[in-house]
């Protein structure tokens with residue numbers, strides 16, 4: 001994992017940062033899960049931008065059994081001097097669209113359905129397509145994510161499946 | 173004992189590309205004592221180098237030089253810079269291939285006469301009699317160690333196959349089995365039996381699957397008659413004032429250019445690069461490109477009618493365990509126009525790992541309709557559809573003058589529109605594939621669109637009459653006697669079957685022909 005978890009308590013986080021939606025806390029130079037299971041430093045993006053981007057990533061590819069930390073890892077690469085302007089712009093556009101739909105910001109739209117409506121309206125945009133396209137490998141090519149889907153990955157070093165269940169189902 | 177040949181040695185046969193066609197041809201010629209220089213754009217990777225990881229392996233082996241796309245096929249939209257999935261390495265795409273090895277059916281050699289006129293299709297009969305191929309097919313099956321041929325046993329069925337077989341039998345299909353595969357079911361030819369690791373597409377780390385990279389290539393080199401130069405990218409074929417080819421210009425790993433002289437040149441760069449090379453070799457004598465008096469170079473590009481069907485069940489399948497392509501239904505391979513199309517198709521099991529499934533299940537899709545499918549990945553089974561597509565003159569490889577590759581040469585544009593026959597066949601196959609899984613209790617099915625082309629065919633096709641195609645029945649170009657085409661681009665029509673066994677059989681046949689002509693002094 002590329003995350004940089006810090007030893008912060010939930011109370012620390014809440015006292016030092018501001019809530020972004022219900023899932024994230026943003027403080028100066030960091031984004032964290034309100035559960036304190038993970039935290040990530042940001043150097044180039046505004047922490048609130050990163051929190052919104054992580055939320056957007058989940059709304060694009062929502063897997064309820066996959067923790068935020070993996071979505072955070074999937075988009076962490078956008079925290080670079082090169083990518084930051086494009087992301088800040090895109091997220092500003094996302095928030096503007098949310099406001100147009102009567103929410104105070106994207107992450108404050110409580111129902112996924114409302115956020116997805118906002119995303120559908122912008123799905124042809126370069127910003128959306130860049131984020132979506134990047135997630136296909138950014139999210140699903142994380143080895144740590146694979147077991148959450150049952151996928152077992154590399155098998156050569158274990159001798160393949162010849163003696164490890166290549167034909168083990170008996171329900172057909 | 174690799175033979176080093178001099179750049180100025182004009183007695184050698186130069187083979188361009190070392191995949192199914194070129195790799196086999198180079199070895200077969202070397203075995204007969206012919207001096208061969210094989211030039212391969214990619215590097216050398218052996219089983220110890222292969223990686224059990226879909227994207228990493230793709231980065232290691234795939235051909236990633238720039239290409240462009242056009243046409244109404246969905247690939248042009250979903251993967252606009254990646255029309256085809258082809259390998260750039262010694263051994264070519266035989267490192268990635270799944271190993272399905274099927275003979276053409278007799279009538280498929282004679283598509284034009286069998287199917288009659290099909291509007292918009294540029295159908296033609298192969299100038300080869302099917303009986304003439306019997307012996308070459310047997311030699312190819314023995315070379316590749318194909319299961320269920322020559323007394324070799326079939327592979328055992330993995331979980332993905334069990335689901336597929338049960339569904340097939342439930343809807344009345346009869347020709348269902350674990351396939352004729354170039355994968356050892358028992359130790360054979362100094363290679364071990366399949367260990368069911370499930371990474372056939374990433375290069376078989378056991379060497380259980382046949383690949384030219386670790387069979388034909390080293391065996392050819394061991395004769396002392398074959399030199400394989402890797403990272404040698406051919407840019408142009410040269411000719412003399414009499415119109416015969418004299419050598420090839422290539423760039424080495426450092427980008428330095430060399431001219432290798434040749435007595436005969438055999439082009440086997442797969443069906444996008446081979447016509448591109450002929451077009452890029454245009455000269456004042458051949459302004460439309462080499463061997464192109466018919467205007468057919470680059471045309472009639474075929475990619476097989478393909479698609480996939482994935483299905484989710486209420487029980488685990490774990491399809492990634494075991495051979496990637498683990499079984500076949502052949503009942504629909506026949507020609508039976510009452511189904512609403514000419515030609516036929518095969519259904520073959522296919523498994524993708526989670527990373528590739530995310531990329532290929534429904535490219536561009538997002539949201540819960542998509543993610544709930546992946547949530548059920550462990551309970552998913554899958555099959556691939558492969559059927560005969562119609563050759564069309566307008567489906568073609570052209571030079572895109574606006575985009576240049578790393579050598580400053582125009583890149584190939586791949587244009588493809590589905591023919592109505594392709595669409596009718598695909599819809600039929602989707603319906604049948606979904607019925608197979610529904611019959612064993614699928615809770616959800618996915619008629620999945622075609623991937624970037626793995627089978628690339630037809631762009632230098634064989635014809636009786638020089639007006640209709642680029643090469644004759646031996647793969648020799650109609651226009652230039654010492655220039656041959658030795659890969660899948662020779663295909664006159666595509667047939668329903670996966671092409672590689674036929675590419676290999678034709679390469680063995682071509683080696684017999686070239687060696688014969690050389691010894692007669694007619695080449």
Ligand SMILES: Cc1cc2nc3c(=O)[nH]c(=O)nc-3n(C[C@H](O)[C@H](O)[C@H](O)COP(=O)(O)OP(=O)(O)OC[C@H]3O[C@@H](n4cnc5c(N)ncnc54)[C@H](O)[C@@H]3O)c2cc1C
Nearest residue numbers: 189191192193213264265270271272406441659660670672
């Ligand atoms: C994932 C996958 C699965 C497949 N499964 C099957 C299957 O089960 N059964 C089947 O029959 N087929 C299968 N195929 C298709 C099969 O791999 C190809 O049909 C076959 O390898 C094509 O042979 P070829 O000689 O035409 O080209 P290739 O094997 O692609 O070889 C061409 C070689 O030429 C080289 N080259 C190209 N241009 C140049 C140049 N200018 N200079 C020097 N070298 C050059 C390339 O680097 C490459 O190594 C599969 C393909 C893929 C990608």
Ligand code: SF4
Nearest residue numbers: 366367369370372376
């Ligand atoms: S499943 Fe068999 S053939 Fe495929 S990679 Fe593994 S050992 Fe090789």
